[in-house]
Amino acid sequence: MAVSATSSNLIVYLVHNYNVSTVDAAQISNVVRGCMQLAPVLGAAVSDAYFGCYPVVVAGLAFSLLSFVLFTLTATLPSLLPPPCHRAGGGSTTATSCEPSNAIQSTVLYAALCLLAVGNGGTRYNMAALGADQFVGEGRRRQGAFFSCYFAFLYASYAAGDTVLVYVQDGVSWALGFGVCVATTGLGLAALLLGSRHYRRPVPRGSPFTALARVAVATARKSTVDLGSRAQYYHGCNRDAETATQPRPDQAPSDRFRFLNRAAMVAAGETREEDGSIAKPWRLCTVKQVEDLKSLLRVLPLWSSGILVSVTVNAQVSLTVLQALTMDRALGRRFAVPAASITVTVLLAFVLSAALFDRLAAATPLWDGKLVVTPLRRVGLGHALNVASMAVAALVERRRIGAARGRAAAGTVVVPMSALWLVPQLALTGAEEALHLPGNTELFYGEFPATLRSTATAMPPLFIAAGSYLSTALVDAVRRATRWLPDDLNESRLDSVYWTLTVLAAVNFGYFLVCATTYKYNNGGDDGNAKAQTETDVS
Structure with a gap:
């Protein structure tokens, strides 16, 4: 609190x-x-x-x-x-x-x-x-x-x-x-x-990142090794804690990011003769460690699409507080809503939208034994609402600026435009976050290997942090390149800033659709053919 x-x-x-x-x-x-x-x-x-x-x-x-x-x-x-x-x-x-x-x-x-x-x-x-x-x-x-x-x-x-x-x-x-x-x-x-x-x-x-770093270093050190069809790959030995079952010795890594397979190729002197364990951990990794890094790399394009969503949301929330400072925040005769409290609409919309979506998802019947609402579809709906939220913000700001300049031209004391006009755009942002953040968390948690589950839950905060910094850079670039954001917000062109954010959100939505349509779930099938979970798993 x-x-x-x-x-x-x-x-x-x-x-x-x-x-x-x-x-x-x-x-x-x-x-x-x-x-x-x-x-x-x-x-x-x-x-x-x-x-x-x-x-x-x-x-x-x-x-x-x-x-x-x-x-x-x-x-x-x-x-x-x-x-x-x-x-x-x-x-x-x-x-x-x-x-x-x-x-x-x-x-x-x-x-x-x-x-x-x-x-x-x-x-x-x-x-x-x-x-x-x-x-x-x-x-x-x-x-x-x-x-x-x-x-x-x-x-x-x-x-x-x-x-x-x-x-x-x-x-x-x-x-x-x-x-x-x-x-x-x-x-x-x-x-x-x-x-x-x-x-x-x-x-x-x-740290789970040590194993990932070992794969990257081992791949770099073996960059000249030929990926031949007779290569021998290392799966671990009996004393390796991560090797619960013994894989077939001829089982090769997947062809995705094939260059990383070099890290699991066994060369002379890289294993101990007495028990077959790794003698040079920064030159040889297990196939499982290689596949873990591949799982991380596969999801990065989808993760990167969340950065621009965070950019638009952070910029919108900060600028909305500035808008509220110039608007009528009175509720009744004796109470005025603090400017910063207007953003509580995002939190309330998040809670209500998340509960409503979960109820609808639970009530949606399986289609041919498969889930209709997949994590990628949930994230995609969030992207669409992000575009809508920025467009609504631009329209509301155009009306606010027009009202403020009309009062200034008339030279009369008129009550400013009500801050309640800011509620729709913030409600759309809250609904977008309720789809986007849980959907991404579910996606990363399900697609990352078990050793990286903690990392998976931290992936959404990472793109939120990146978006916060980039939104600062974006607003600074707008200030330097245009005259849209003077200190007096009533003399600004904040609506043009919001239209720019709308265009960026729309382009980012298109980028996400390209990534999502080419993505294959680790648990089998694509977005429309993901394996259905059992009733126990869903609960």
């Missing part, structure tokens, strides 16, 4: 308290969002390879707590904030003079943001893994129930953070809002520590 509220309200905090221009604040917010998506992937890798979940989660909560302490200090101590902007003149000659933050103020702010990303990296996925570890040996149903409960609380906390806590920060007091963040994070850390002696803590299994 604390992390969600702070990251969502960061643009407003930078604009109002640090005198940062609106577009620059959106750029900083995109970078921070990218770091907060990338850090959990690194945290999960460190946890699996070295420390285990529990100590990484504890460290993550401690870093988060320190981050919110720094945020509270920035909101409490005047010396850590630049002076408020000064308005001089009157009427049409009004000028605003803003003093930027000094070195110390900027250092404290960026230290708090870095600690926020590091803390989120330690908790985001490791918390879920730590909880699932407590149900090992108790059946998939218990673990499934835990994950359902975990994600229900996760999205509920996002919604609470983006509404209640954002309102406290923006409408009551920034110091009080960050103080609540300190209290909730402190309580979370205390609750975790109180149960320490009861937790199951599996021993770290080592």
Whole structure:
């Protein structure tokens, strides 16, 4: 809740308290969002390879707590904030003079943001893994129930953070809002520590990326070896933990990415005579390790299509907050919705759309014994909604700019356009995310080898992080090449930015369709002929 509220309200905090221009604040917010998506992937890798979940989660909560302490200090101590902007003149000659933050103020702010990303990296996925570890040996149903409960609380906390806590920060007091963040994070850390002696803590299994790196290095070192028909391939020996069954000695690797097969070709001196184990691990790999890397490479084109979806979504969400700042956010006479809280529509639409889609998918009968709704089709529907969301955003922004310029030309005081006009585009984005993210996670989890299942669940956050950084670069390129994004949003051509995002989303949708129609599932069949799961598997 604390992390969600702070990251969502960061643009407003930078604009109002640090005198940062609106577009620059959106750029900083995109970078921070990218770091907060990338850090959990690194945290999960460190946890699996070295420390285990529990100590990484504890460290993550401690870093988060320190981050919110720094945020509270920035909101409490005047010396850590630049002076408020000064308005001089009157009427049409009004000028605003803003003093930027000094070195110390900027250092404290960026230290708090870095600690926020590091803390989120330690908790985001490791918390879920730590909880699932407590149900090992108790059946998939218990673990499934835990994950359902975990994600229900996760999205509920996002919604609470983006509404209640954002309102406290923006409408009551920034110091009080960050103080609540300190209290909730402190309580979370205390609750975790109180149960320490009861937790199951599996021993770290080592990084799965080491085996992939060995395949790449072995392939490079054998780049001149001839892939002849009489090549002998290494499948492992009896003492290899990964070799559960003995394959036929003449069984060759698949022809996909055939050049990687060199890594499994046995040369003189690469195995031990006494037991047949690998003597030179960076020159020889098993066929299974080679096929694992091939599975990863096969899915990368589909994964890359998610990057541009993330680019458009991140740019839209950041720019929507800026739009909301210029619009009428009043609900009744006494309450105004904080600008950052308008994005809670995405979370609510995500939850509702995911539940509706799952119900529809469960009610859809099998067609000739096969699943009709496959992961690729679910992702494809998400791409289509992404295009629609950007187009709706462009149309709404055209209307907003027209209304704002009409008021300026008339010279009269007129209530701005209602921020509720932003709800449809955000609802479409939430529905798109409800299809795109779970669909990709299901696809990667099912297609990756068992040794890379943790990596599979981290693949969507990776393209979200990449999209956050690229959306920052995209907006910066638009600012440099055009005059569409001045500091005064009412003088902008933000609708043209949204139309550009619409075109990019449409082109990316076409790229995804090409990748999807040529993709073959590992479990047999193509998108329309994937093997049907049993009733037990579906449940």
